[in-house]
Amino acid sequence: MALRPSTKLIELLAIRLSPQAGKSLVIRTGLLHIMVGLLLLAQASVAGAVLSIEIIGAGEHQIPVAIVPFGGDDKLSQAVNAVVVSDLQRSGLFRLVDPTGKSPHESAEVKYPDWQLRGADALAIGTVTVVPNGRIEAHFHLLDVVKQAELVGQSVSAKEDQVRAVGHRIADLIYEKLTGDKGVFGTRIAYVNRQGQKFSLVVADSDGYNEQIVLAQNEPIMSPAWSPDGSHLVYVSFETGHAVVYVQSLFTNQRLVLADFSGSNSAPAWSPDGKHMAIVLTRDGSSQIYLIRPDGSGIRRITFSGAIDTEPSFSPDGQTLLFTSDRGGSAQIYSMAVEGGAEQRITFGDGDSYSPRFSPDGKGFVYTHFSNGKFQIAAQDFQSGQVEFLTTGGWEKKPSFAPNGKLILFASEARGRGILATVSSDGRVQQHMFTQSGDAREPVWGPHL
Amino acid sequence: MKKLIISIVLLNLLAACASEKPKEVEAPAPTPAPVVAAPEAAPAPAAVVEVDPLNDQSNILAKRSFYYPFDVSAVQDTDKPAVAAHAKYLSEHADRKVRLEGNADERGSNEYNLALGQRRADGVKKMLVLGGAKASQIETASYGEEKPKASGHDETSWSQNRRTDIKY
Numbered sequence: 001m002a003l004r005p006s007t008k009l010i011e012l013l014a015i016r017l018s019p020q021a022g023k024s025l026v027i028r029t030g031l032l033h034i035m036v037g038l039l040l041l042a043q044a045s046v047a048g049a050v051l052s053i054e055i056i057g058a059g060e061h062q063i064p065v066a067i068v069p070f071g072g073d074d075k076l077s078q079a080v081n082a083v084v085v086s087d088l089q090r091s092g093l094f095r096l097v098d099p100t101g102k103s104p105h106e107s108a109e110v111k112y113p114d115w116q117l118r119g120a121d122a123l124a125i126g127t128v129t130v131v132p133n134g135r136i137e138a139h140f141h142l143l144d145v146v147k148q149a150e151l152v153g154q155s156v157s158a159k160e161d162q163v164r165a166v167g168h169r170i171a172d173l174i175y176e177k178l179t180g181d182k183g184v185f186g187t188r189i190a191y192v193n194r195q196g197q198k199f200s201l202v203v204a205d206s207d208g209y210n211e212q213i214v215l216a217q218n219e220p221i222m223s224p225a226w227s228p229d230g231s232h233l234v235y236v237s238f239e240t241g242h243a244v245v246y247v248q249s250l251f252t253n254q255r256l257v258l259a260d261f262s263g264s265n266s267a268p269a270w271s272p273d274g275k276h277m278a279i280v281l282t283r284d285g286s287s288q289i290y291l292i293r294p295d296g297s298g299i300r301r302i303t304f305s306g307a308i309d310t311e312p313s314f315s316p317d318g319q320t321l322l323f324t325s326d327r328g329g330s331a332q333i334y335s336m337a338v339e340g341g342a343e344q345r346i347t348f349g350d351g352d353s354y355s356p357r358f359s360p361d362g363k364g365f366v367y368t369h370f371s372n373g374k375f376q377i378a379a380q381d382f383q384s385g386q387v388e389f390l391t392t393g394g395w396e397k398k399p400s401f402a403p404n405g406k407l408i409l410f411a412s413e414a415r416g417r418g419i420l421a422t423v424s425s426d427g428r429v430q431q432h433m434f435t436q437s438g439d440a441r442e443p444v445w446g447p448h449l
Numbered sequence: 450m451k452k453l454i455i456s457i458v459l460l461n462l463l464a465a466c467a468s469e470k471p472k473e474v475e476a477p478a479p480t481p482a483p484v485v486a487a488p489e490a491a492p493a494p495a496a497v498v499e500v501d502p503l504n505d506q507s508n509i510l511a512k513r514s515f516y517y518p519f520d521v522s523a524v525q526d527t528d529k530p531a532v533a534a535h536a537k538y539l540s541e542h543a544d545r546k547v548r549l550e551g552n553a554d555e556r557g558s559n560e561y562n563l564a565l566g567q568r569r570a571d572g573v574k575k576m577l578v579l580g581g582a583k584a585s586q587i588e589t590a591s592y593g594e595e596k597p598k599a600s601g602h603d604e605t606s607w608s609q610n611r612r613t614d615i616k617y
Contacts, residue, residue, distance in 0.1 A: 220595035222559050236563075241548075242590035243563060264567045264591050267560045280564070282571070287564035308564040324561055330520075331561055352520075354558035368558060375556075397558060442559060 053207065056430040059092040063178050066097040066120040066145075070138070071105035072127035076163060080128050080138060083167025087185040088174065090207065090422075091407070092429025107141050107150060115145045122151065124174055128166070135159055138166050142174055151177045164210055184402040188446040189409060190214075190224040190233055191420060195438030201235060203250065206402070206445070208420055208433040214248060225268050226446045227294075234258060234268040234277060234294075245279055247294060258296050269312045270294075271338075278302075278312035278321060278338075289323060291338070302340060313357045313365070314338070322346075322356035322365055333367055347380070349387075357400050359425075366390070366399040366408055377410050377423060390427040400444045401425075409445045502538065503617060509534040515573060517611040519556065522568040524576055532573060535615055536580020543583065548616045549573050551591040552598070554607035559593055566591030569613045 067085055070077035088094040097120040104110045105127050115123050126140030135157050142152040156169045165186065172183025184206055193200045200216040201224060214233060215221060222236040222243070234247045243264040248255035259265040263282030267289075270277050277294060280287050281301075287310050289303040303309040307327035314321060318338065325334050328345060331352040336343040347353040351371025358365050359379075369378040369389070376393035380386065390399075395413040402409065405425060412421035414432055418439030422431045433440075502508040512531040515524060524532055539545060551566030551573075570589040578584050599606035 220592065222563070222593075222595065238592065238595065243593075263571070263589055264563055266563050280560070282564075282567050286568060286571075308561065308568065310560045310564050311558060324558065326520075326561075331557065352557070354561050370556065 540581030
């Protein structure tokens with residue numbers, strides 16, 4: 001359970017984001033056609049948002065890769081390149097080899113010995129152009145420098161204001177080919193921004209850019225959670241004077257009241273098959289866990305402790321729930337079968353434990369650990385029971401896994417503000433994302449689209 | 450001082466009234482709103498003014514917030530007399546309704562703190578009902594750590610944020 005060796009600051013980026021109105025987007029990559037209707041959000045994007053990202057630490061085995069500045073339209077290719085480079089750097093898994101002085105844009109122009117000399121294992125080249133219908137088109141190749149062979153050759157196209165999406169897609173392709181894991185740069189996150197008495201529910205790219213406001217009001221918003229297909233958010237809002245659970249479509253912005261019983265309605269979690277949600281109600285006494293259908297019907301109580309039972313999290317197979325309970329005298333993590341059965345305590349030792357989330361492979365979970373006045377992100381493996389602290393401790397809460405299980409998003413604090421942060425699942429690389437203003441709270445990573 | 454005497458007299462009167470009636474009977478008298486006669490160019494003579502004890506800053510009912518240690522939701526001994534007084538007042542004013550708002554400090558998870566705030570409010574509700582108030586007079590809600598009264602990140606602020614407010 002030793003803490004990670006001291007991490008050092010290796011990179012600091014500050015990038016200015018121009019406000020972009022969200023519109024529909026089609027990304028075309030080979031045979032893959034993805035409609036990303038998420039961007040149909042009716043509300044305007046956050047105007048003039050400025051974000052800065054700090055990366056701390058580095059992965060153990062970094063893959064040396066050279067990203068050659070893309071050819072074609074100067075401005076566009078620079079923008080796409082910046083996103084690709086930033087995504088790969090952020091992951092901590094790559095060492096970027098300096099491409100200065102060489103600028104091949106086609107496979108035929110590549111002289112492999114140049115890149116072997118510079119120590120690159122892989123090389124990304126390409127061009128970005130505006131095609132006659134106004135769309136952006138990127139042609140890109142990933143080459144294996146050692147084997148002198150092409151690993152990927154693809155075209156990615158998108159509407160002109162979706163430069164970042166093109167960059168994320170290319171970064172995902174590089175990441176997937178070189179690490180064997182699915183990339184998550186193109187996924188989205190949701191969080192709550194608090195600024196004084198103003199609260200907004202925000203959806204953004206995984207790097208915090210391209211923020212879209214889903215709901216803005218003067219009453220608190222809590223606990224956003226994604227539907228498994230990424231089309232809806234379920235969350236808690238206090239707009240009627242108490243905690244009520246709402247489900248909202250990210251395509252149409254239409255929403256329905258999922259649960260509005262007396263007392264508090266909260267802690268929604270969507271089952272992996274999308275057919276149920278677990279929520280917490282106080283209508284029958286203390287905070288207890290219930291199952292409910294996404295249309296608000298079929299409500300059924302599943303815990304009967306009389307203590308606080310909250311923060312349910314479904315296992316990837318939908319059979320098991322982890323949750324927080326204080327039935328033993330302090331807040332700890334428990335496990336139970338969704339269909340009922342013995343409930344088992346699974347966190348022990350000093351302090352309190354909150355906010356469990358299953359890992360996507362179901363083999364472990366992350367949670368918030370509190371002791372000696374400090375909150376930190378911890379991970380536990382089911383089989384060995386071993387606990388690993390992924391962060392060194394401060395005010396780090398509410399972890400959630402990226403869909404590939406390699407990164408964990410959490411709420412942190414720096415310079416007196418609530419910020420978004422990620423840590424790699426081995427604890428080696430951390431990233432801090434500073435939004436323009438206010439406190440970022442309650443982040444949650446969305447699914448692959 | 451005069452206010453205090455008046456309110457004591459009034460309390461006694463109310464108490465007397467209450468004890469004469471069987472509890473189940475729905476209060477028939479819509480308690481003639483004990484409104485303070487507005488002193489429209491009030492003449493000097495010391496008129497006897499009826500004061501709703503709720504509006505009397507020196508009455509125990511003026512205590513509208515109850516505080517807790519960390520992760521505790523039981524009403525503390527120091528607050529019990531005030532909660533009991535509110536229970537009595539509600540039992541004697543069937544037309545009055547209250548809202549109990551539970552709060553927590555920022556330590557813990559947001560959801561756990563929401564549950565804790567709710568348990569604090571529900572704990573006060575239980576005492577009010579035991580003291581004679583009707584459950585239908587009482588609504589409870591929790592804001593958890595979402596609406597801190599004090600914004601600091603230390604015990605001074607936290608102690609103010611671990612709180613149930615009773616709102617008439």
